Amino acid sequence: MESASILRYLEGKTILVTGGTGFLGMVFLEKILRVQPDVKKIYLLLRASDTKSASKRMNNEIIGKELFRVLREKYSEDFYSFISEKVVAIPGDVTSQNLGLKELEQMEQICNEIHIIFNCAATTNFDERYDIALDVNTFGVLHAMSFAKKCLKLEMFLHVSTAYVCGERGGLLLEDSSSMDEMVKEMTKFDFEAVEKNLVKEKLNELKAQGATQEVITNTMKDFGIERAKVYGWPNTYVFTKAMGEIFLGRSKDNLPVVIIRPTVVTSTYKEPFSGWIQGFRTIDSVIASYCKGKLTCILVDPMLEFDMIPVDMVVNSIIAAMVVNANKSSGIIYHVGTSLRNPIKFCDIHDIVFSYCTENPWINKDGTIVKVEKCTMFKTMASFRMYMQIRFMLPLQGLRLVNKAFGQYFQDLYVNYDRKLKLVMRLVELYKPYMLFKGIFDDANSEELQRITSENYRDADMFKFDPKCIDWEDYISNTHVPGLRKHVMIK
Numbered sequence: 001m002e003s004a005s006i007l008r009y010l011e012g013k014t015i016l017v018t019g020g021t022g023f024l025g026m027v028f029l030e031k032i033l034r035v036q037p038d039v040k041k042i043y044l045l046l047r048a049s050d051t052k053s054a055s056k057r058m059n060n061e062i063i064g065k066e067l068f069r070v071l072r073e074k075y076s077e078d079f080y081s082f083i084s085e086k087v088v089a090i091p092g093d094v095t096s097q098n099l100g101l102k103e104l105e106q107m108e109q110i111c112n113e114i115h116i117i118f119n120c121a122a123t124t125n126f127d128e129r130y131d132i133a134l135d136v137n138t139f140g141v142l143h144a145m146s147f148a149k150k151c152l153k154l155e156m157f158l159h160v161s162t163a164y165v166c167g168e169r170g171g172l173l174l175e176d177s178s179s180m181d182e183m184v185k186e187m188t189k190f191d192f193e194a195v196e197k198n199l200v201k202e203k204l205n206e207l208k209a210q211g212a213t214q215e216v217i218t219n220t221m222k223d224f225g226i227e228r229a230k231v232y233g234w235p236n237t238y239v240f241t242k243a244m245g246e247i248f249l250g251r252s253k254d255n256l257p258v259v260i261i262r263p264t265v266v267t268s269t270y271k272e273p274f275s276g277w278i279q280g281f282r283t284i285d286s287v288i289a290s291y292c293k294g295k296l297t298c299i300l301v302d303p304m305l306e307f308d309m310i311p312v313d314m315v316v317n318s319i320i321a322a323m324v325v326n327a328n329k330s331s332g333i334i335y336h337v338g339t340s341l342r343n344p345i346k347f348c349d350i351h352d353i354v355f356s357y358c359t360e361n362p363w364i365n366k367d368g369t370i371v372k373v374e375k376c377t378m379f380k381t382m383a384s385f386r387m388y389m390q391i392r393f394m395l396p397l398q399g400l401r402l403v404n405k406a407f408g409q410y411f412q413d414l415y416v417n418y419d420r421k422l423k424l425v426m427r428l429v430e431l432y433k434p435y436m437l438f439k440g441i442f443d444d445a446n447s448e449e450l451q452r453i454t455s456e457n458y459r460d461a462d463m464f465k466f467d468p469k470c471i472d473w474e475d476y477i478s479n480t481h482v483p484g485l486r487k488h489v490m491i492k
Contacts, residue, residue, distance in 0.1 A: 003459040009324045010036040014113040014153075018094050018144060019121035020044040021061045023279045024160060024266060027316045028118060030067050030273060033086060034074075035463060043110060045092045045099055045121070054089035063087075066488070070273040094121045094140035099147050114151040116323060119144045120160040126236040126431045129218060130225030131200045137241035138248060139193065145252045155327045156257050158319060163262040163308070163336050163442050165243040167234050170439035172341075175262070175334045175446045180247055183232060187247065196228070235434040255330040259322045263315045264338035264442060265435075268484040270311035270476065276484025283435065284309065288354055288482060289490050292363045294371040298392075300385040300429050301436040303348035303378045308340035308442060311476070314466040318447060321454045321464050335450060336442040339468040347436075351376060353477045363486075382433060389426070444468075 010032065019025040032039055044062070048054035062068075063083055075082045090110070092100035101107040121144070123136045141159065148157045166179040173179070203224055207217050225237030234240035246260060267285075268278035281289065284307065290296040318337045326333060339345070355375055363371040379385035447466070454461040 004457055006324050006458050006460050006464055007036050011038045012040045013115045014041045015116045015118060016043045016114050017118045018045045022120060023312060025120050026062055026067055027312050031316050034071055034273060042087050044087060044089050046089050047093050048091040050091055054091040058089040067277050094143050095135040097143060099143060111150045112152055115153050116156045117148050118158050124238060126238045127222045127226060128237050129221035130228060130237060131221055133225055133237045133241040134196060138244040141245035142248050142252060145249060148256060156323045158259045158323055159249055161246050161260050161262045162242050163264045163338055164239045165246055166440060168434050172443050173440045174443050175336050180243055184247055236431060257329050258332050259326050260334045261319055262334060262336050264308035264310055266312050266315055267309045268481045269313045272313040275480045278484050278488050285485055292358050294373055298377040300379050300433060301347050302380045304346055306340045306344040307347050307350060308338040310338050317464040318466040321450055325450060325453055333446060335447045336444045337447055338442045340441045341444055343468040343471055345473045353474050354482060357478045357482050
């Protein structure tokens with residue numbers, strides 16, 4: 001009997017994508033269009049006032065990216081006609097009922113056509129405003145699921161979460177919802193949605209009554225998010241609201257074919273469509289960029305702990321494989337997509353590789369000066385890091401404050417600038433602390449089984465590889481990731 005085909009499954013399918021302007025959403029879109037041009041249609045849900053604005057966003061923020069270079073070369077002058085035939089930008093928003101679709105006729109058409117919903121809309125800022133993070137990461141999932149139930153031909157609802165919904169737990173972390181069991185039990189005692197929405201409303205009304213500036217409102221709502229996350233046992237707003245999104249998905253999915261993908265830290269492309277493409281800073285990348293530019297001399301991190309990261313094209317391959325293998329099955333299976341179990345790399349090894357790269361390929365400042373990096377001082381505890389910062393920066397800052405006072409505020413601007421920068425550094429350290437001192441290893445038995453199923457049963461499985469064991473970390477970091485980061489993010 002002829003083996004099955006992933007490409008054959010995708011042929012003639014209609015897919016709805018939320019979060020298409022995000023890193024993962026873009027790479028997913030490019031992969032589908034490149035390997036299966038006979039996909040029927042891909043709807044991109046984009047925040048916009050109307051169809052014209054949505055199309056403009058698609059062209060400027062997605063299709064116009066270098067990521068689509070291979071497709072552009074393949075179709076040449078026919079590129080835009082191919083895109084217009086296959087991709088439809090629709091104005092909408094996951095934070096609204098019916099995904100914000102205002103035209104009833106259009107909504108009915110989409111509901112009658114959709115086979116797959118790929119829900120990767122998210123705000124990934126660790127300290128996002130609480131009202132925004134709740135609307136997108138938690139209640140946005142509810143709206144997407146509610147819409148899915150209206151889709152008559154739906155074969156798959158795939159939701160992208162994060163492996164870090166586990167919070168700060170250590171040890172071997174399973175591909176299940178056990179880290180949220182206690183929260184689920186607590187939520188039987190009260191209406192989480194009503195309580196949190198009411199708290200947000202009260203906080204915003206309070207700020208409005210005080211005549212707070214937009215900056216004050218933003219900062220207050222960011223702090224409020226972290227406060228609420230810690231009340232419920234999560235380290236920051238992002239992972240808390242993503243965990244709540246998973247809980248609401250589990251409660252509302254009924255018998256729909258649902259899959260949850262939990263990637264770890266997603267990094268630049270490994271191979272497809274070309275190596276090294278990345279959009280924006282991805283967690284550890286801001287650390288690497290600061291180090292390359294000579295601005296980072298010390299860091300809070302346990303050098304002997306593993307850091308779990310996975311190239312974005314491998315995540316996309318796992319997503320497509322999971323869609324196909326689980327189509328029309330109501331399993332609700334969860335997949336960890338990461339490397340810490342089968343191909344771990346320690347922080348100290350990452351540091352050594354990046355140090356060697358920066359030594360051989362130093363950053364050149366705009367004035368032509370060459371940056372010479374030294375090895376970072378690493379602090380394994382927050383207490384030791386705070387003590388270092390106290391001696392190295394806070395005491396001199398207090399000295400500057402006294403001098404400024406003695407000289408009639410002559411150094412006020414200098415003092416305020418240094419004080420602001422120091423507070424920002426300490427805030428960022430607090431945000432990243434759970435990941436730089438993270439002691440968990442992500443079990444990926446389900447992902448391993450998914451690889452086995454695809455390799456044994458699908459003749460084109462080689463086009464969708466996501467085996468973490470194939471990554472040579474030294475080669476990937478020094479020849480792909482850091483050069484890609486410099487080219488696509490740091491120099492822009």
